[in-house]
Amino acid sequence: MTPLDTLHDAIRAATAAVAGEVEVTPESVKLEVPPRAELGDYSTNAPLLLAPRLGAPAREVAQRLAGELAASLGGALERTEVAGPGFLNLYLSDGWYVEALASVLSANERFGAATLKAPRAVDVEFVSANPTGPLHIGHARQAAYGDALSRILAYRGYEVTREYYINDYGSQVTKLGESVRALALGEPVAPDGYHGDYVDGLVPAERARELDLETLAREACDACLALIRASLERFGVRFDVWFSERSLHETGAVERVLDALGARGETYTNDGALWLRTSAHGDDKDRVLVRSSGEHTYFTSDIAYLEDKRSRGYDRLVYVWGADHHGYIARMKAVCGALGGDPDALEIVIQQFVHLLGVEGRTAMSKREGEYVTLDELVDEVGVDAARFFLLARSHDTTVDLDLDLAVRETAENPVYYVQYAHARIASILARAGSDRVAAALVALAPVEPLHASERALLRRLLAFPGELAEAAERRAPHRVASYALELAQEFTAFYRDCHVLGVEPRATESWRLALSLAARRTIARALDLLGVSAPAQM
């Protein structure tokens, strides 16, 4: 139980007491932060919910609720105020704030973390770019997102597997092999082949001339994958599972799943092709599994892959896809149903595109022309921290405009540095105080002076952290953590401006502020870590 949970429970209980026989759904009773500080530390909408059901004016209901809370919260509650259409605003005592900070500090490095009684296993598959070229900026967005989401889910108690699906099978791989060979032979690369500069270095020309096409394609593919892994590593992203599409064919997994679907009566033959009845499970129309030419479609691999994931016993399968794949959601869900599974266990998060501005003749993401901006270039230009924060500060379902020239010029203005700077400042204060003094400060928390408004505001922001993380995890929304980090940094900076820490008399106040600073430092560091951004002690 966090201090806010306790407060929220008290409000729910008081609401139930006022409601009497009248039904109120506990979830709709909110503990909120008022829009302006002078409206109180916290507020609740409960009177607005109760009023129509009790047939009484909201402001009158608020008075009754205030009475209940005064009794149950005792000294923690300084006073209440009824405001606006019938909000009840709560003003909490310094004593409540002291308890709250003690609670934050006792959670230590696990503040905001959650422990699930029955940990749910989640597989997060992301990036999964074809191993036929370097990663572009769209992949960068997916990499930053998938990794941050994984970090957040893990911190919130889930067992997370990060997975990359390697499309190392099929026509695109063959085309890559052909492109490499053409270059090695000094011949023109086919129009629909791969034309980027990187193609030349994948396999030594001499070797490329000797190998058979299949082996060459495989080696070129492996070389590409090595480049991709290196780029991701540099970006701070690591995967637990690298899953090969080719392996699904080599182990017979594809045939097995086709048999299984056939046995369930989910397939049929028409025009010489094998179809899956996806339309029976919510898709617009049925889909081809085996073409009349006898070749499997990529969709068939996807099904075998899904079945493999299902067999590994995850509670949840998260797929992170680009906006161009949204049309496949219905059929993947349908497959889940056709296999006898729960379509809701399969979750597909669509990442909108990154639209590149200001770089003449180049695009953010388009493939094959070899004219797109790569993840490596992005990192070269602005660095990992700025790139990740920039990409993570936006919701996944909004298209991002990226002006690379502007981004480079404004790297120094990236909000990430503001957050890191706040962290470095705190680190500096704590270092000056020395670890002994900081340790002593944690023993007896009790400011002598009344709390400054900035101290209260900073503490309220800290207390919001667990809730923000819960929202970010549930809504698959890492960008909320980025927003939070910035707000917390701003709140600390205001505290820094208003409340001197070192050498303040009386000594108990210095100790209190050291403790508050320590909690702020840990929380900023944690928020940044969950985004994959570093928290330097010096800048």
Place this chain on the structure above:
RNA sequence: GCCCCCGUAGCUCAGCUGGAUAGAGCAUCGGACUUCUAAUCCGAAUGUCGCAGGUUCGAAUCCUGCCGGGGGCACCA
């Protein structure tokens, strides 16, 4: 034609399972450095929340239609 996402300050974007005077960063203007780190702070200015209806005590938020931008609608991957 059908489906998905978006449209909020000059720019980039939060806020969207309904609440109080709609926010942040950048840019602009005016101030503050013998600092617990000025990569900072203070102040000013900036809005038909795309448009039109509807639901509601209350709508940026929910519903419908329209307009604009992006993406998708293969026996391609």
